[in-house]
Amino acid sequence: MIESYIYSGIAFTIFLVIHFLYFHYRKPVDRWRMVVRMAVAVFVLYSVLFFLVPFPNWFFLFRDTVLAKMMAYVNSVVLYVFLFLSYAQVYFLIDRSISLRILTDIIEAGGTVSREYVRERYSPEVLQQRRLDDMVYGGYVIVNNGHYTLTVKGRSHALVFRLCKKYLHLYPGG
Numbered sequence: 001m002i003e004s005y006i007y008s009g010i011a012f013t014i015f016l017v018i019h020f021l022y023f024h025y026r027k028p029v030d031r032w033r034m035v036v037r038m039a040v041a042v043f044v045l046y047s048v049l050f051f052l053v054p055f056p057n058w059f060f061l062f063r064d065t066v067l068a069k070m071m072a073y074v075n076s077v078v079l080y081v082f083l084f085l086s087y088a089q090v091y092f093l094i095d096r097s098i099s100l101r102i103l104t105d106i107i108e109a110g111g112t113v114s115r116e117y118v119r120e121r122y123s124p125e126v127l128q129q130r131r132l133d134d135m136v137y138g139g140y141v142i143v144n145n146g147h148y149t150l151t152v153k154g155r156s157h158a159l160v161f162r163l164c165k166k167y168l169h170l171y172p173g174g
Contacts, residue, residue, distance in 0.1 A: 004050075004076035011046035012083040015039050030137075035091065039084050043077075050076070096121065096134075 019038050028034040050073055094100060105121060106113050132148060135141045140154030150158060164173055 002026040005079055006051065007046070008076035009083070010078040011042055012080055012087075014089070015084075018042065020051035031095070032091075035088075041086075043080060046076075046080070098127065 001018060015038060015109065019035060022028070023031070023032070028131075102118060102122065105118075109117070132141070133153065135148070136143060138153075139151055141150055142149045143149075
């Protein structure tokens with residue numbers, strides 16, 4: 001069973017290497033969609049290999065049975081999904097965090113910038129438009145005669161987020 005965790009970790013590492021190399025050399029337009037496709041492709045390959053390659057059972061926690069192999073596979077799937085979702089948080093932090101962008105701009109400008117410099121580069125209109133474009137791309141809203149309308153997906157997410165924000169007292173904004 002422990003072997004499956006090792007294999008899952010190796011599969012996720014392979015995904016990361018492919019992701020980093022592809023993004024470095026190709027610079028895809030639909031970045032998040034490409035990340036998901038790569039993760040799914042590696043996962044499918046991993047799943048096929050998991051069932052085709054003999055299971056060594058190095059630690060002899062279970063006898064070599066189909067049930068033992070299925071349990072090991074389910075555990076490895078949970079780990080792979082957990083690793084991917086954890087990486088997704090890091091990915092979105094790096095890709096979309098305004099604070100991190102400002103920090104990298106400051107370091108690229110020599111370590112010091114004025115407030116006017118930041119204001120020029122991060123106008124509220126540009127930031128809002130990028131967020132709205134991301135929501136349209138993600139299928140959360142549609143644009144109809146200059147108005148943004150929630151889709152079913154957007155409405156369900158908004159309801160969950162609103163409930164969480166109210167429960168955790170994160171209003172207003174936050």
